[in-house]
Amino acid sequence: MRFENLMAVVSGGASGLGRAVADRVLGSGGRVVILDVAREAGERFASEVPDQVLFVPTDVREGGQVDAALARAREFLGRVDVAVSCAGVIGAGRVLGREGPMSSEAFQRTIGINLVGTFHLVRAAAGLMQAQNPNGEGERGVCVLTASVAAFEGQIGQAAYSASKGGVVGMTLPLAREFARLGIRVVTIAPGIFETPMVGGMTPELQASLGAQVPFPSRLGRPEEYAELVQSIVENPMLNGTTIRLDGAIRMQPK
Numbered sequence: 001m002r003f004e005n006l007m008a009v010v011s012g013g014a015s016g017l018g019r020a021v022a023d024r025v026l027g028s029g030g031r032v033v034i035l036d037v038a039r040e041a042g043e044r045f046a047s048e049v050p051d052q053v054l055f056v057p058t059d060v061r062e063g064g065q066v067d068a069a070l071a072r073a074r075e076f077l078g079r080v081d082v083a084v085s086c087a088g089v090i091g092a093g094r095v096l097g098r099e100g101p102m103s104s105e106a107f108q109r110t111i112g113i114n115l116v117g118t119f120h121l122v123r124a125a126a127g128l129m130q131a132q133n134p135n136g137e138g139e140r141g142v143c144v145l146t147a148s149v150a151a152f153e154g155q156i157g158q159a160a161y162s163a164s165k166g167g168v169v170g171m172t173l174p175l176a177r178e179f180a181r182l183g184i185r186v187v188t189i190a191p192g193i194f195e196t197p198m199v200g201g202m203t204p205e206l207q208a209s210l211g212a213q214v215p216f217p218s219r220l221g222r223p224e225e226y227a228e229l230v231q232s233i234v235e236n237p238m239l240n241g242t243t244i245r246l247d248g249a250i251r252m253q254p255k
Contacts, residue, residue: 001081001082001135001139001142001234001235001237002235003025003028003030003231003234003235004028004029004030005028005029005030006025006028006030006031006081006082006234007030007031007077007078007079007080007081007082008021008022008025008030008031008032008033008077008080008081008082008083008084009032009033009034009035009069009070009073009077009080009082009083009084009121009125010022010025010032010033010034010035010083010084010086011034011035011036011058011060011066011083011084011085011086011087011117011118011121012035012036012085012086012087012088013032013034013035013036013042013045013084013086014034014036014038014041014042014045014055015036015038015041015196015197016086016194016196016197016198016223017086017146017191017194017196017223017226017227018034018036018084018086018087019045019223020223020224020226020227021084021086021226021227021230022034022045022053023224023227024224024227024228024230024231025082026049026052026053028231030052031051031052031053031076031077032052032053032054033053033054033055033056033069033072033073033076033077034046034053034054034055034056035056035058035060035066035069035087035121036055036057036058036087037057037058037059037087039057042055042057043055054072054073054076056068056069056072056073060085060087060113060116060117060118060120060121061112061113061116061117061120062120063120063123063124066117066120066121066123066124067120067124069124070121070124070125070127070128073128074128079128079132080125080128080129080132080141081141081142081234082141082142082143082144082230082234083121083122083125083126083129083141083142083143083144084143084144084146084230085117085118085121085122085143085144085145085146086146087113087114087117087118087121088113088114088117088146088164089109089110089113089114089198090110090161090198091106091107091109091110091113091114091160091161091164092157092158092161093106093157093160094156094157094159095159102159102160106160107159107160107163110160110161110163110164111160111163111164111167113164114161114164114165114167114168115163115164115165115167115168118145118146118168119171121143122143122145122175122186125141125143126141126143126175126179126182126184128141129141129182129184130179130182130184134183137183137237138183139183139184139185139237140182140183140184141183141184141185142184142185142186142187142233142234143175143179143184143185143186143187144187144188144189144230144233144234145168145172145186145187145188145189146168146188146189146191147165147166147168147169147188147189147190147243148161148162148165148190148191149190149191149192149245149247149250149251149252150162150165150252151165151166151168151169151190151243152166152169152190153251153252153253154166154252155252155253155254155255156254156255157255165190168188169188169190169243172186172187172188172241172242172243173241173242175241176240176241177241180240185233185237185239185240185241186240186241187233187239187240187241187242187243187244188242188243188244189226189229189230189233189243189244189246190243190244190245190246190247191221191226191246191247192214192221192245192246192247192248192250193210193211193213193214193220193221193247193250194220194221194222194223194225194226195207195220195221195222195223196223199220207220213250214247214248214249214250215248215249215250216248216249217248218248219248221246221247221248225246226246229244229246
């Protein structure tokens with residue numbers, strides 16, 4: 001699938017990795033619908049290029065909200081070529097913390113946004129893609145999911161986060177196999193430590209320390225590098241049903 005003039009839906013598209021993907025799509029002549037709970041950032045982004053960007057306030061935990069957002073995306077875009085799931089939270093916290101055991105609500109919130117929210121987007125996007133005319137290779141759409149290296153090397157305090165991202169990795173192949181007959185691909189990216197709003201709240205010293213843990217390049221990942229990989233996935237039809245680590249060869253330590 002060609003990346004030029006792409007019609008894309010990006011959850012978490014108001015900032016961070018999602019914003020980088022949206023910017024790359026726009027730079028290639030495409031249009032984007034962004035789903036996010038950050039209303040101010042989303043509305044500001046859409047106001048900059050109203051003919052190319054539609055912002056739909058959406059809590060991805062709510063399937064009905066995602067379905068409604070995708071219905072608006074179909075009206076605005078005409079079709080949905082790519083859906084990229086970037087909405088997420090860290091959800092850090094020990095199961096047995098100083099204040100007592102982690103609440104089930106805290107665990108469920110992380111799972112709800114990172115895993116269930118991803119499922120809601122894929123379900124709704126694939127539901128639209130299946131009715132679209134395929135390209136010359138029989139392809140109707142691509143779903144790009146976001147996991148994390150924590151899916152494989154979760155640290156102490158990441159039980160909820162790792163579980164949510166491990167779930168994203170785990171559903172990638174079954175989804176790709178199910179959607180194969182429809183010409184819809186599913187690929188997951190597992191980023192390492194990236195320059196995102198989540199990391200931006202840390203002190204410069206801590207950010208530098210985290211970057212130094214990356215073997216090469218010894219720095220934090222840049223959102224545009226994530227967006228570059230999204231483009232490569234879209235353009236290479238043999239990338240399907242797999243999880244790609246984008247991490248500079250880092251392997252997280254226990255803590």
